[in-house]
Amino acid sequence: MDAMLDTEGKETSATHGAYRRLRDMILTGELPPGQKLKIEQLRGLLDTGASPVREALSLLTSDMLVERIDQRGFRAAPVSKCNFEEILLLRCNLEETALRASIANADATWEDRLVLRHHHMKKASHNGAHNFEDAHKAFHMALLDNSKLPLLLRYCSQLYDLNIRYRYLAAGGSSYKKRDITAEHQQILDAALDHDADSATRHLIDHYRRTGEYLSSQMET
Amino acid sequence: MDAMLDTEGKETSATHGAYRRLRDMILTGELPPGQKLKIEQLRGLLDTGASPVREALSLLTSDMLVERIDQRGFRAAPVSKCNFEEILLLRCNLEETALRASIANADATWEDRLVLRHHHMKKASHNGAHNFEDAHKAFHMALLDNSKLPLLLRYCSQLYDLNIRYRYLAAGGSSYKKRDITAEHQQILDAALDHDADSATRHLIDHYRRTGEYLSSQMET
DNA sequence: ATGTCAAATAATATCGATATTTTTGGAGCA
DNA sequence: TGCTCCAAAAATATCGATATTATTTGACAT
Structure with a gap:
């Protein structure tokens, strides 16, 4: 009755909209780790x-981006080197499993999807930052999603998000040293298109370990 | 003002209480897979x-025990052989990781905890059923929790619960063929106390695969 | 009979207000 | 000065009611 001023219906429910926006604010560090999240605010x-x-905070709790404290409300999940290293460990483990399964199921439509995602990611890397983050995630998830293992994909997606947060925190979001990320992505893509599971997983894990070491070095003890 | 008739304050918040009870009802099949969960009801x-x-339903959504459908409310998560097999696969993978990490950190207090949990489980197996389920989970989680990897433990716990549900569905909760589960548990315990990671993980995974095959055979296509 | 549409019904999602609990800020006392 | 305890303030958790959205029902036309 009141709103609906939006030129386009972009969000279905208020809950989902709040979820997305809060998630974004936590991932980018706009709501810093450990901060009290007051309902009124x-x-x-x-x-x-x-x-x-x-309800949005409840959902984020289960994504491990928000902590609920007894009867004392919510706060943005804290960060620690320990936590970061666990995320890295689990990602290496789970994404290897998913990538191998994806390659085992390889078919032409998957390969097409991969190539497209990779192309979009490259294109986005010339443009805006937030745009790139989405395309980057889409590419990485496309590598995995042919595994057809929804629980595993969900965990990978969650861990990806938890990790993104450390990137933003360590470097304001952009430093993300352009190293030779482009080449690394190309190697992963090529190996996947070749159905070479060993090479693809090796490159993927190297990719994570390398950015992991860089971020780890940036962190206080 | 009205209630507080409970002879003992057993639950803190109404939300948490609802969460626990709904979770229980879904795990045991009292709320069957796919059932519409109407708020009023x-x-x-x-x-x-x-x-x-x-709020409880939101939390259960993230435990993958409840599905939220667009603007059409909630339903108990459906089951499928596929889903069951994915759960089994992930459990084998994640619990092996956790168990090896636990053993790598082994110390006397952990060993004591293990022995205690195992003892309580054996004792409970003579008594009531629901009691046993709790003790059984406590033993299995104790095997893993010395890994000190909270995210991993969380995933293991979630997957354990998802699996329990299939046990109840396949067998009304009790058939749980007494096979030689006791001996299997003993082997796992002994290997863990010996700090023999290879043997412990082998026994643990065999344990899961065996009950997995049994349950899988019980399921319709 | 059958398919379509509109009104009625039911259920969800959301709001505003209240009750409970935690935290804060002193006042009184050792 | 420092500590305990109580009152005031703030924040959370919960309730009851309303607006919104889906579903059903039945009348009408084909």
């Missing part, structure tokens, strides 16, 4: 009711 | 307000 920020905010 | 069952019910 967020209600103002997102201008919506308390119920959608609460 | 649950509000009656748990006699609490709509907000705690909604």
Whole structure:
């Protein structure tokens, strides 16, 4: 009755919208680790009711981006070197499993999808930053999603997001040293298109370990 | 003001209580897979307000025990042989990682904890069923929790719960063929106490694969 | 009979307000 | 000065009611 001023219906439910926006703010560090998340404050920020905010925070709790403290409300999940290293370990383990399964199921439509995602990612790397993050994730998930293992993909996606957060925190989001990430991605793609599981996983894991070491070195003890 | 008739304060918040009870009902099959979960109906069952019910359902969504459908409410997550097999696969992978890390960190207090949990489980196996389930999970999680990898433990716990559900569905909860589960547990325990990671993981995975095959054979295509 | 559409019904999503609990800020006392 | 305890303030958790959205029902036309 009141709103609907949006020129385009972009979000279905208020809850989902709040979820997406809060998630974004936590991933980018706009809401820093450990910060108390007061309902009223967020209600103002997102201008919506308390119920959608609460529900969004509940969902984020299960993504491990928000912690619920007894009866004392919510806070953005804290970070630590320990936590970062666990994320890296699990990603290497789970993504290897997923990538091998993906390659085992390889077919032409998957290869097409991969090539497309890779192309879009390259194109986006010339443009805006946030845009690139989305395309980067889409490429990495496309590598894995032919495994047809939804639980595994969900975990990979969650861990990817948790990791992204450390990138933003360590470097304001952009430093993300352009190293030779482009070449690394190309190697992974080529190996995947060749159905060479060993080479693809080796390159993928090297890719993670390398950025992992870089970020780890940036972190205080 | 009204309630607080409970002889003992057993649950802190209404939300948490609703979460636990709904989770239980889904795991045991009291709320069967695919069933529509109407707020009003649950509000009656748990006699609490709509907000705690909604929040509990949100949390269960992220445990993958409940699905949220667009703007059409919630339903108990469906089951399938495929889903079961994925759970089995991931459990074998993740629990091996966790168990090896646990053993690598082995110390006396962990060994004591293990022995205790194992003892309690054996004792509970003579008594009530639901009691045993809790003790069984506690033993299995104790095997893993010395890994000190909280994310990994969380995933293992989630997958354990998803699996328990198939046990209840396949066999009304008790058939759980007493096979030689006791001996299997003993072998795992002994290997862990010996710090023999290879033997422990082999026994653990065999344990899962064996019950997995049994349950798989029980399922319709 | 059958398919379509509109009104009625039911269920969800959201809001505003209240009750409970935690935290804060002193006032009184050792 | 430092500590305990109590009152005031703030924040959370929960409730009841409303608006919104899906589903069903039944009348009408084909």
